[in-house]
Amino acid sequence: MAKRTLRTLALALAASGPAGAGEISPEMLEALQHLQDRLARLETRNAELERQLATRKSGADGVLEARVQQLESAGAKIENAMASDRLSQSEPEIATRLKAVEFQALGMKKQARMVEALEGITAGVSFTTLAQHANAGGAVNGRAESQLSWRGDAQVSLPGGRVAQADGKLFFHFRTGQGDGLSGLHPGFSAPNATAFQLSGGGQADNASPILAQAWYQLEVPLPLGGVKARSREHLELNFGKIDPFLFFDQNAAADDETTRFMNLAFVHNPLLDAGGGAGLDAYGFAPGLRLAYQNNQFKPTGWGASLGVFGAGGGATFNDSLKRPFVIAQVETRQRFFDGLIGNYRAYLWSNGRATPFNNAADTRVETQAGWGVSLDQRVSENLALWGRYGQSAKGRVQFDRALTLGAEVTGNAWGRGADSLGLGWGWLRASNDFKAQSATLDADGAGGPDFGWSASGAEQLLELYYRWRVNKQFEVSPDYQLIHRSGANGAAGDAHILGLRAQLTF
Secondary structure (H helix, E strand, O other), X not given: OHHHHHHHHHHHHHHOOOOOOOOOOHHHHHHHHHHHHHHHHHHHXXXXXXXXXXXXXHXXXXXXXXXXXXXXXXXXXXXXXXXXXXXOOOOOHHHHHHHHHHHHHHHHHHHHHHHHHHOXXXXXXXXXXXXXXXXXXXXXOOOOEEEEEEEEEEEEEEXXXXXXXXXXXXXXXXXXXXXXXXXXXXXXXXOOOOOXXXXXXXXXXXXXXXXXXXXXXXXXXXXXXXXXXXXXXXXXXXXXXXXXXXXXXXXXXXXXXXXXXXXXXXXXOOOXXXXXXXXXXXXXXXXXXXXXXXXXXXXXXXEEEEEEEEEXXXXXXXXXXXXOOOEEEEEEEEEEEEOOOEXXXXXXXXXXXXXXXXXXXXXXXXXXXXXXXXXXXXXXXXXXXXXXXXXXXXXXXXXXXXXXXXXXXXXXXXXXXXXXXXXXXXXXXXXXXXXXXXXXXXXXXXXXXXXXXXXXXXXXXXXXXXXXXXXXXXOEEEEEEEEEEEOXXXXXXXXXXXXXEEEEEEEO
16 A cells, blocks of 8 residues: 555656656655655554554453452452451461451450459558577577568458549458467567467467458548539548558558568557557457548648547457447647658557456456557658657556657668668667556465466566668568567566567568
């Protein structure tokens, strides 16, 4: 077609030229022939390109169709795999991963529901073990004595619901342990191992069954009634159940916990109430009762409060006639900022026990009323030093000692680069009462089957304790301890007791 077109074009040019020029020159024919060859090659190349394009298009359609079929098959496999909760090694990997993500999401939802259910619940567990060695001079039989004891405590606090704007709380405390402390020392007013716990009664030394030490309910009522709770700076607290009274009375920030600070019972609480038995608690230090308290925090960080507690005493401590002649204690307290704003706590209290045992003698069946008063204070005087003290005085009843003064200090380890460590020093003076002096000098003088103390008391028992608390980590502490008991039980003939101890404390 190209040749015919070019020849036709040449003839037309010749015919339209001037007269006598009807013939085409060889040069023109050669140019036209060259142009015709190029057009022929272009047509051939164009046809070849069309064939290649058609071939590629056909191949691409086949590949695309195969890919679509493959994707549809994979989708069907994934859909079948996801229809079952079970995992299989033959199912697609993406299905396995999707199931894993789904299981993880379900697990997180369960955890969220569990966290929601456990909101407001707190718990704590501690384990205390103490090894002590006393010299021969402080023992009745003149023999050195060593003993290992341990104690475990578990505490749980649960939300107790709401009454209007008042919040309730349930508290449970379980305790177990073995070892009754050093028993061969000269009888005295204090106890060198306040952590000792063992089930009472014969044949119980190898029994480590736990007891329910505390179980009480607390209701906190914001004041004024009907006001905005978030703005309240006053509140009432009501507690009732089986309680450790020393959780709420005679507290002291530097001398209140035998598992972390002083080990001698005379330094843990007011000696007249605890070591002297004035509180009349059960064999393990607990009693049924109730407490009502008012707290005023209008001028934070300072504040003040007043509280009243009524607890079963004597037989009432074992829930036998619990409301008959109870142990009653009233306390006022204030929190102040002295020494450039450092915190200090000051407490004063009165108590009366209507079912006390004379001279804290478990073998004496007589019952009398004992009463007294005391103060407890702790004041931080610098960032590294806190001072503390307690004083107790008997006002009524026959007690072993009628005056008790304990003083001490606690130094943090910042000065030597151990900020979590502490060094504690305590001194105590427990003066024998006139009744006890007379009773111990004249055995059973009243003919009423009174106690046979076996020595003539005079003066006072004096105590010294030094401990160092070494923080190994957040949960583990080790405390070497030294105690000196001079004139144990106000007995001038008793040798000095030197007691070395090593306590390990785990807390979670």
